[in-house]
Amino acid sequence: MALMTLLLTCSAGAASHVLYFHRFECHMHATKYLNVLLLVFVANVIVLTKAYNVSLVPAITTTTAPLLSYLTGLYASLMVYRLFLNPLNRYPGPYAARISSLWWSFQLGKSDGYLKLKDLHDGYGPIVRIGSSDLSIIDPDFMEPTFGLHALSSKSYWYDNDKPYSSMHTTRSRALHDKRRRVWAPAFSDKALRDYETTIDRYNETLVQRITDFHGGPVNVRKWFNLWSFDVMGQLAFGKDYGMLESGEKHAALGLLSEGMQPLALMLPTWMFRILTQIPFLGAGFQKFVKFCIQELSWRVENANVVAKGKDGRLDIMGWILKAYQDVDKPQRETLLQADTRLIIVAGYATVLMTR
Structure with missing residues (x-):
């Protein structure tokens, strides 16, 4: 029974990645996800201790196992996608950059990102993978289609760092940008x-x-x-x-x-x-x-x-x-x-x- 529960929660974690986290932009709701996770954990411990007279330590253990199983399934699915299925994998760059954009953040402790980028471009060329969803491009041919009047690209979710305070520069909406x-x-x-x-x-x-x-x-x-x-x-x-x-x-x-x-x-x-x-x-x-x-x-x-x-x-x-x-x-x-x-x-x- 316990093994079946862990398998189900692990499958639920993988399914939530495939059906939800992979399909939608979820970066704005990280705090909500943490709050829900904490709420589920606390509520389950309270139910076990109050309704079923389970002592505190076993209640915590019983609650932690399926939550960890869920997270394991979610991140396992995420890693499979990033390592093998992500379209950006065709671009050169450090292998660790496929796994997480935090790889690049860990390189910037001395605030010398421009030097690190130069080294990467010297080694890999004009297009370098620096994160799970990030490329660094120094090819001038990309300027017009990326930043020109008829650009096909849109701003990434990085510009939502300060949302809801979206300025003319940080808004991702072309209509709102034109209005501002x-x-x-x-x-x-x-x-x-x-x-x-x-x-x-x-x-x-x-x-x-x-x-x-x-x-x-x-x-x-x-x-x-x-x-x-x-x-x-x-x-x-x-x-x-x-x-x-x-x-x-x-x-x-x-x-x-x-x-x-x-x-x-x-x-x-x-x-x-x-x-x-x-x-x-x-x-x-x-x-x-x-x-x-x-x-x-x-x-x-x-x-x-x-x-x-x-x-x-x-x-x-x-x-x-x-x-x-x-x-x-x-x-x-x-x-x-x-x-x-x-x-x-x-x-x-x-x-x-x-x-x-």
């Missing part, structure tokens, strides 16, 4: 860009003056370029001057951004990223970054009139976005604005951040 792009378009019109140039020129002059102040001595240009990029981002995005170039001191937010981006540097599978960033001591850096973004958005909304007057009526990027969302219902507006705020900060600062 129209919201952003006025912020990058010819007139808006000319207004931004005036601001950037002012910060450029300050940067040059700060470097000149060293009178030909050694200068840590990485530090000063980082201060420049954050000051420019703050002014263009929120109409806010962090004053780093003037003071020569780093704003506390600089550390938050580096710490907050670290989980992304590991290229974790989406399901794992979403779980780990919700665990306080593991996702603390990412949550601090999220909190900073919310604070900057709140500051911009609360100081809308002050910012507008200080810029002679010229709008910063967030000003254009706030204007576009003014008729949107508040719950939806907050989600959209938070997503756009994260995009502005990351695109405006992290893309020019000098780390080496």
Whole structure:
């Protein structure tokens, strides 16, 4: 009877992979699956101890065996598919990459993925398998069909890391992307860009003056370029001057951004990223970054009139976005604005951040 139960639960695990997990995108529900598994475990132990007077240890053992059997069947089916049936198996790459995308994450402990990728491409060619569902491609012929106007491909589930906060950049819906792009378009019109140039020129002059102040001595240009990029981002995005170039001191937010981006540097599978960033001591850096973004958005909304007057009526990027969302219902507006705020900060600062 016990053997039959284990065989049935093992078969159920394999069937759940073939009929459900293999057919649908399940990365958004990892927490729910863990909760259900825990609930079933606890409920079964309670039933055995209360209704059947089974002592605690045997109840736990009796419950654990079929659960492990189910998971064994599920992962056995998963491994068979990944090792022998996955269409990506025809592409070259480390054999371990077939088994799990975590293989690639384990290679990135030193945040030197670009060097690791170069080594892989030097050894395997322009297309390399780096995960169970991931390829790294450096063939320029792939640019147009992948990223062009008439691209046949769509964004992968990696872009769901921050969902429901989907920005213009991270949304996987082409229709929603086009809609969000129209919201952003006025912020990058010819007139808006000319207004931004005036601001950037002012910060450029300050940067040059700060470097000149060293009178030909050694200068840590990485530090000063980082201060420049954050000051420019703050002014263009929120109409806010962090004053780093003037003071020569780093704003506390600089550390938050580096710490907050670290989980992304590991290229974790989406399901794992979403779980780990919700665990306080593991996702603390990412949550601090999220909190900073919310604070900057709140500051911009609360100081809308002050910012507008200080810029002679010229709008910063967030000003254009706030204007576009003014008729949107508040719950939806907050989600959209938070997503756009994260995009502005990351695109405006992290893309020019000098780390080496």
